[in-house]
Amino acid sequence: MFRLSRKIERMRSIEVGRPSRSKRRRIVAIRPVDSVAVRCISVDSPNHLYLCGKGWIPTHNTEAGLCWLGYVIHQAPGPMLLVQPTVETAKRHSKQRIDPLIEISAVLKDLVKDPRSRDSGNTILGKEFPGGVLILTGANSAVGLRSMPIRYLFMDEIDGYPGDADGEGDPVALATQRTVTFANRKILMVSTPTIKGFSRIEAAYQESDRRRYWVPCPACQALQVLEWKQMRWPEGDREQAFYECIHCGFPIQDYQKGWMLAHGQWIAENPGGSKVAGFHLSSLYSPHGWTSWGDIALEHGQVYRDPSRLKVWVNTKLGETWEESAEQLDGEGLMARREMFGPLLPPGIVLLTAGVDVQDDRLELEIVGWGRDEESWSVAYWVLWGDPAGPAVWQDLENLLYRAYPHARQVSDLYVRAAAIDTGGHRSMEAYTFCRARQERRIWAIKGLGGMGKPIWPRRSSRNNKGRVPHFMVGVDAAKESIYSRLRLKEPGPGYCHFPLDRDAEWFRQLTAEKITTRYSKGRPIREWVKKSHERNEALDCRVYAMAALHGLMGMGLQLNKEADQREQYPLKEGVALPEVVVAAPKIIEPKKPKVIVPDKPRQSSWLGPLRDRWLDGRRK
Ligand SMILES: [Zn+2]
Secondary structure (H helix, E strand, O other): OOOOHHHHHHHHOOOOOOOHHHHHOOOOOOOOOOOHHHHHHOOOOOOOEEEOOOOOOOOHHHHHHHHHHHHHHHHOOOEEEEEEOOHHHHHHHHHHHHHHHHHHOHHHHHHOOOOOOOOOOEOOOEEEEOOEEEEEEEOOOHHHHOOOOOOEEEEEOHHHOOOOOOOOOOHHHHHHHOOOOOOOOEEEEEOOOOEOOOOHHHHHHHHOOOEEEEEEOOOOOOEEEOOHHHEEOOOOOHHHOEEEOOOOOOEEOHHHHHHHHHOOEEEEOOOOOOOOEOEEOOHHHOOOOOOOHHHHHHHHHHHOOOHHHHHHHHHHHOOOOEOOOOOOOOHHHHHOOOEOOOOOEOOOOOEEEEEEEEOOOEEEEEEEEEOHHHOEEEEEEEEEEOOOOOOHHHHHHHHHHOOOEOEOEOOOOEOEEEEEEEOOOOOHHHHHHHHHOOHHHOEEEEEEEOOOOOOOOOOOOEOOOOOOOOEEEEEHHHHHHHHHHHHOOOOOOOOOEEOEOOOOHHHHHHHOOEEEEEEEEOOEEEEEEEEOOOOOOHHHHHHHHHHHHHHHHHHOOOOHHHHHHHHOOOOEOOOOOOOOOOOOOOOOOOOOOOOEOOOOOOOOOOOOOOOOHHHHOOOOO
């Protein structure tokens, strides 16, 4: 294989990690940048500790850190530590961001040897260069954080760090401890903020000199910080969003941002109060031609009714923390809004997923129907009594997972498209065996993983269990947060949860059995989900797993709203009307032992055998 020099030239001109639109921008000259934030990162600035955040134009905060890294290698070498939330993200960051940075920059390429050459000193988590070394590690690894004295410390996405690294304490404190031997140390922390009261970057920003970028109004010239509450748009046309000057009311258009940004200035709220320089910027400041105000308003329109997605928007687009509702969920209130679904799946349902909880003497299973914007319907809930060590209860599960559900629209029957089965309990071997033979049908073995910042569905599966069966670590806290914020919704629409009329009080008690609490460990607040009392919570677990299965499908490319568009093309079956919401009179049903379900299909003895024939030939009859 050979490369043409022309092609290499072209590759050099590609910026890493920017939107494709930026490719149209050409570099015509390099001049010193008179940006306060950039000057603060520069190593000859007199202060020791610098902070960049809370939400420096999202994705650009990491970019700023990478530029700093390049500068250190080239101009001011020394030992540098780059901390990512986990060792795995550090590896990914190394391959996807740092290697290309070195590859496309001629000077860096000369200083960091090719990893393929012998004794290059260039590995995924360590890059040697003359006069220094760059070490990458994860905040979950105490060993990595204890490595060696560090002059430059770059902590990326610190809101994603665990509260404790391997039981040795706060990873931020551990890493910072490494820099104390250097009088001329420099620390850069960046992050997208998360939840109010728990966000590390917000706390650090509050302790800094708190700089915000003030920009002049093109009409009245008065300075202001750009705030979401000043965004306006013509009714029904968010793409035309403009900014209303807080002083004179002038409608500022997106294209005027360039002039405003060029004439703005950083003003500290707390000047002299701290030697830490702190910067906050939201995506409302994105230069014209990148993320426009119209884009941001449009995205807001898609998520504002669903708190779980609105939170992400507030964190990433506004760079602000999310304040949670302190209101306790009440199962009886939810029960009061049960609806009559009828014999067919409600017309809004696009696909079905299942979540299965494995207990010592039974399996519990929820089938959830998902529609546009993750509006959901609890289609069925079963308790399958029987010892999971034996085959009978698994056969029952198999029959239920294969069941066909007729739809209210004129489409073919729906089947469960994906299922997530908890293998964290005592009967994990049996659960693995069941899933192993059914991976092709997206019956996935999962394990719940607590902790803030863990995604609902991981990027890839793990295999370190006894049976070598791939399993997925599900971020149960993120899922519970999403579910509980959605249970608070009062109006059908994005994120809303529908329940059938035959669901009993015990189920609603289980669904709302947990609450979030704050515990302090070594001075850091830690959010934890705990059961309110010694109540059971299997209904909640099943919903968490069914939601995880949906996220697993999304990870494989599922586009729910696109499928909803297609589904809505089909007319309703005869005699079906679009449902009116029937609200049952609130009444309290005494809790009872869930009844045993006898599946409607005959048992077969080959439950451990190869894939069932109808799945192999795809007929599913
Ligand atoms: Zn004005």
